[in-house]
Amino acid sequence: MPHRITEECLACGVCADECPNGAISEGDNIYVIDPELCTDCGTCREACPNEAIVAE
Incomplete structure (x- = not known):
């Protein structure tokens, strides 16, 4: 998976709103990225206010 969301995720949803591919969805207390x-593109990482998305 190119990017992953860490435990620092505040579940604010900003990354999901910004993802041009619809790859991010709400999981259990944090958001998750569908590797498929x-x-x-890195748009989610740039949008995250808590820097909770990292490149793999």
Whole structure:
């Protein structure tokens, strides 16, 4: 998976709103990235206010 969401996720949903591929969805207390849809564009990482998204 090109990117992953860490435990620092506040579940604010900003990353999901910004993802152009719809690869991010709400999981259990944090958001998750679908590796089949993620194209490694980095938009989610740039949008995250808590820097909870990292490149793999």
